[in-house]
Amino acid sequence: MQAGHELSLTAAALVLLIGGGLILLRAALDTRNATAQAVIGPAPTNVLSEPDVTTPSPVDLIQRFALWVTLGLSIGAATIHLAAGPEHVQELGGLGLGFYWAALFQLLLAVALLRRPGSRSLAWLGIGGNVALIGAWAWSRTMGLPGVVGGPEMIGVADGTTVLLQIALIALLAVRLGRFDTRFAATHSAASIRSLTTAGLVAGLSIVALSTTIAIADVSAGQHVEDASGDAGGHAPGQHTLDDGTTH
């Protein structure tokens, strides 16, 4: 299987290299021709120069970009919390339900922001809630959760990723509250803002999706390790013992 995968990867690399090289060459030649044509005559008809039917204002573009990335971040963090819920309920009992409450808060925040994107109170609520969640995480990583023996937990891929998503979420909500979007729109051209927001949406949402996938895979891998070590009577990393001496 590994050899087959290597073969397919090599074939893919070759196709992308040769195809990409040819396409780049064609693009370079076309660009040169277009430049020459622009100098000697009227601009050629080009799909790219066609005006759009609807042209939202630069501030609208930035706000839409911020909204969709904010939704992605909130849903991504909620999904990771949901995925980590069963493992933590098993380990911590009632305390582990906090993961489900965190997921619920972040999902409801996303729905509320979608319905009322301009609400400042919702932005403040989102910042406050996520700061509280990061605070709880920081506590568990520095001093350890109350009632749980074993001391502070190690920082892992899943929780580290979730915190990064939440920090980005807080930053975007702060941008809205600080009206940085209006200031940015006033100092940049509409064309560059449109390019930045489109590219930012594609890259931003993809990176959020990728990070969420990685974090969920990490949570899943951790559960498999714990299952295996549980069978062998061992303790997996991050496993906790409650104050009453019960090991979960």
Place this chain on the structure above:
Amino acid sequence: MGSNTVKMWATLAGVVLVAVGLLGFVPNPLVGSAQGALVPTDAVHNIVHLGTGILALAIAFAMTGKTQVDALLGFGILYVVILLAVLVSPTLFGLFSIPANAVLHLIHATLAIVSLGVWSMARNQTTNARI
């Protein structure tokens, strides 16, 4: 040319990535090593290829004009991030059972460089067309 070339590259990248992603899930009959089961973490890798392949195909067929060109910039940035992440951690923080090899880095680098290159030229052409 701009939109045509952007569409051509996004289609090629999308088809290749989807093909690689799907091939990762099934035993490859060409080599005949059907007995080895996929390690669970490898599925993540295949999902990334499938997901980004679908994204590239969406850029090729669901977008037009300047939006398509700008989306290709986003795709290029995404692959720069992926390239750097996998270069820093070839197992992507322990999630891949098989560390990324040179071929995989080459795929990521090609996707990043060609996407940004095609975007740059398509964008320049937009500027020229407006002179």
